[in-house]
């Protein structure tokens with residue numbers, strides 16, 4: 334089993350270090366771990382945010398554990414050299430079109446939700462976000478116009494792209510509570526009209542899944558009004574990016590939500606994937622020991638489950654995390670004083686207790 338760890342920038346290395354401690358504590362046999370540069374640090378060391386060597390390492394692995402990229406020092410670089418291009422490049426080069434972002438409330442954490450506790454208690458949803466298309470990958474540029482400089486980013490989806498992510502969404506709903514909400518903006522966007530019609534076509538293959546459609550503006554409102562109504566949310570790259578950050582505040586903190594990015598490639602142990610917290614490099618708290626490493630640790634659990642077939646270990650990590658989250662060991666994001674490494678220590682202690 335080969336895991337490539339790409340810590341990246343800002344709090345990326347801080348949270349990834351705690352996930353690495355958890356991985357080491359599992360003492361898995363026949364595991365090889367590689368580490369590579371990505372993002373702003375890679376640009377500074379190698380002149381490119383996604384060096385060829387890093388991409389090849391990711392390709393050769395069974396799974397990638399990713400931290401975060403983004404560095405204010407790089408804000409003025411041309412787009413192709415900015416750190417964020419590295420994660421977009423990995424997602425497209427590795428064919429990772431399906432981004433799974435689970436968001437579920439934790440008993441004992443309702444007080445930290447941005448919602449009233451009785452509303453927060455009902456959250457148990459999965460955002461299935463398309464990851465290889467939409468405005469992030471469309472034609473883009475800058476031109477002069479009568480109104481000064483004009484930027485554009487083309488939004489597009491074709492039927493094949495929608496179909497494959499729709500299958501992921503329906504199959505996820507079958508394994509959960511059998512409900513799928515497709516989120517679009519079909520009242521005004523051509524992209525969304527194709528999206529909606531294609532999802533309706535695919536739905537015929539999943540008669541056991543209850544499908545509904547929601548415009549994204551309403552979905553954002555419903556997410557804070559009554560998030561318990563959602564089971565699986567199927568949506569595009571941009572809307573999924575935004576709604577999943579919003580879901581994290583409903584749960585309690587962006588430092589809690591993990592994600593899996595999957596494609597079609599099978600490994601000897603499962604499906605190849607890249608696993609990362611949903612948050613970014615958080616330059617505002619980087620280097621201060623304030624980052625919550627739970628999202629990175631839960632990303633490792635997803636990696637073990639989906640790419641390495643290690644359900645027992647994944648479950649053990651998740652149970653340990655639930656105990657820590659329900660305890661008084663909380664970071665600043667959850668109103669506490671525990672540092673990044675103290676939260677890591679607490680997870681390791683719970684893992685030992687559960688062994």
Ligand SMILES: NC(=O)C1=CN([C@@H]2O[C@H](COP(=O)(O)OP(=O)(O)OC[C@H]3O[C@@H](n4cnc5c(N)ncnc54)[C@H](O)[C@@H]3O)[C@@H](O)[C@H]2O)C=CC1
Pocket residue numbers: 344348400401402403404405417420587588589609611612613614615616617618623624625626628666
């Ligand atoms: N996949 C990736 O690598 C991503 C990279 N980014 C990049 O990260 C940089 C910062 O972006 P922002 O918009 O500020 O988003 P962000 O997610 O890095 O931070 C948003 C807010 O949440 C807080 N936060 C984030 N993670 C936390 C954690 N684990 N524990 C406690 N608090 C946490 C931050 O301190 C900040 O106040 C930018 O360069 C952005 O492009 C943003 C999102 C994803």
Ligand SMILES: CC(C)CC(=O)C(=O)O
Pocket residue numbers: 417420421469574611612
């Ligand atoms: C750098 C962004 C494209 C990534 C992001 O915000 C995300 O995937 O959540």
Ligand SMILES: [Mg+2]
Pocket residue numbers: 574575578611
């Ligand atoms: Mg995001």
